[in-house]
Amino acid sequence: MNADKACLVIDMQQEDGFPLHGFDRVIHNNARLLDALRQAGIPILYTRHVNDADGADLPLGEPRDAEGRPQSYRAGTRQVEILEALAPRPGDAVIDKPRYSAFHRTDLDLRLRQRGIRTLVVTGVLTDACVLATVQDAFALGYRVELIADACTTTTEAAHQAALLILANWVYCLELFATEQYLRRLAGQPWRSVPCSEPDAFAHRPEQFVATISRLQDALGLPGREQE
Secondary structure (H helix, E strand, C coil), X not given: CCCCXXXXXXXXECCCCXXXXXXXXXXXXXXXXXXXXXXXXXXXXXXXXXXXXXXXXXXXXXXXXXXXXXXCCECCCHHHCECHHHCCCCCCEEEEECCCCCCCCCCHHHHHHHCCCCEEEEEEECHXXXXXXHHHHHHXXXXXXXXXXXXXXXXXXXXXXXXXXXXXXXXXCEEEECHHHHHHHHCCCCCCCEECCCCCCCCCCHHHHHHHHHHHHHHHCCCCCCCC
């Protein structure tokens, strides 16, 4: 079951330039998952978003300080380091990336293919930026993705949920899990998930947004408003 699988932990770093919704819970969920994945023999890869200290390689329009340096994830600062609670262990890989997607201008795809990895268990931040871009690129490159919904977050619950719905609607290699359900799966117990098997399965009008979030949470086995 796990021979062709790896876990990708996206940008769980010290960066504190913006608040993250429910971040303590997300850290806790990641810690539980990583313990169980290591026990199951699943390799762990971390990404770090790192911007050149002088800002020379920043994307067009990305915020800079008065000296032209990146306002966030600046190389050489504490902010780019992985959180101590989730620190890599010997044998784990750490991949630095200059853009949202973990596949853009990195050797991630090569590393995965060399190890025969075809399925990625994905956690991390930001759901609507680096997680979203990475999962979409994984889909384009032919990987299956098991995204742990409550082990990801972004600046607001609305943005987090909107990103999950976008992915659930259009990324056909995707299967969404809650942390508890994925732990049950690893333990060989009955579990539930939300596979993306048809286009626009969670289509909704603006006034239906909250109800559609509840439908997704129910399908994942999360109690109402679990991610607040």
